[in-house]
Each structure stands twice: as structure tokens, then as C-alpha cells.
Amino acid sequence: MSVIHCRIITPHGVYKEMDATIINIESEAGQQGILPNHMPLVTSLKIGRMTTDENGERQEYAVAGGLFYFRDNKAEILTDAIENKKDIDVDRAENAKERAEGRLHSSDPNIDMVRAEIALQKALNRLKVRGR
Numbered sequence: 001m002s003v004i005h006c007r008i009i010t011p012h013g014v015y016k017e018m019d020a021t022i023i024n025i026e027s028e029a030g031q032q033g034i035l036p037n038h039m040p041l042v043t044s045l046k047i048g049r050m051t052t053d054e055n056g057e058r059q060e061y062a063v064a065g066g067l068f069y070f071r072d073n074k075a076e077i078l079t080d081a082i083e084n085k086k087d088i089d090v091d092r093a094e095n096a097k098e099r100a101e102g103r104l105h106s107s108d109p110n111i112d113m114v115r116a117e118i119a120l121q122k123a124l125n126r127l128k129v130r131g132r
Contacts, residue, residue, distance in 0.1 A: 005073065
């Protein structure tokens with residue numbers, strides 16, 4: 001059976017390398033399932049969920065957006081942040097959500113509203129992937 005060799009890279013270095021039989025991503029074009037021998041692809045990732053089948057086991061990740069490259073059964077994901085579902089700290093995500101909501105409801109002109117909205121989206125995505 002063919003597999004996809006996937007490497008996930010963050011600003012802190014290589015987060016993970018694995019072989020997967022399918023990678024499901026949320027791109028700017030919508031949800032996409034990438035199987036071995038898929039045509040070459042470069043796409044932007046949305047803040048969202050990514051699932052994989054690694055060694056017959058489904059894995060779920062919260063992805064903070066980024067880029068997805070695929071060619072010759074090799075995938076590279078470049079992202080600012082990614083967490084496996086089982087590693088998501090619910091309390092930390094809830095606190096991040098509350099901080100972002102506080103910034104969005106603030107009348108302080110020094111607050112970057114776009115940055116606060118992105119922080120809220122990331123926190124909500126982490127909670128959604130974790131099942132909260």
C-alpha cells in the first residue's frame with residue numbers, strides 16, 4: 001500500500017514526521033482529502049482541523065493555518081502552530097478564548113482587532129478539535 005510521507009514544520013523546528021495513508025486538510029478552497037499519488041498541490045491552510053490515518057490509527061490535529069505542499073507522495077506542512085487532539089490543554093485554550101474575547105470587546109484603540117480575531121479563531125478551533 002502506498003503512503004504519504006508527511007513532515008510538519010513550525011517556527012520551532014520539525015513538529016513531526018510520519019507516514020499516512022490519507023491526510024484531510026482544510027484549505028482556503030475547502031476541505032480536501034489527499035491520498036497517495038495525488039496530483040502535485042500547493043495550497044494555503046485555514047485555521048482548522050487536520051486528520052490523518054497513521055499506521056491504521058486516526059489522528060486529529062488543530063492547525064493554526066499555514067501552507068501545504070504535496071508532490072511525489074511527500075507532504076510538507078508549514079504552520080505557526082499545530083497540536084494533536086490529545087495534547088490540547090482545554091484550560092489553556094479556554095483562557096486564550098477569554099483573553100481574545102476581552103480584547104475584541106475593549107474600547108482601547110491600541111488593541112489590534114485583527115490579531116485578536118485570529119487569536120479567538122485559533123482558541124475556538126483548539127476547543128472544537130478537542131471536542132468542547
